[in-house]
Amino acid sequence: MPPRGKVIPFPERPDAPRGERGLVEVRRCDQAEAIVVRSLFESEGIPTLLRSRLAHSVHPFSVGDQGEVVVLVPASEAARSRRLLTRIVSGPRAP
Secondary structure (H helix, E strand, O other): OOOOOOOOOOOOOOOOOOOOOOEEEEEEEOHHHHHHHHHHHHHOOOOOEEEEOOOOOOOOOOOHHHHOEEEEEEHHHHHHHHHHHHHHHHOOOOO
């Protein structure tokens, strides 16, 4: 019987994808809105990551949820970013 080859096990997968640990989803929207939200957050000093299942540079248009973009921020900034979005949606307060 010939000698068997060495079995190399697959590496174990961590709980969260690498680089996304400590990130929280604050919004799901289309690409145009996601760019505006990212600009708002970054102008306030909140680092932002946009995640999508579609490569928008290859597919410039999408239909329905196919082009959905998830806006992620650090967990420590999640409450602040949600307050910013709530303030923008509700509009300015009357004096």
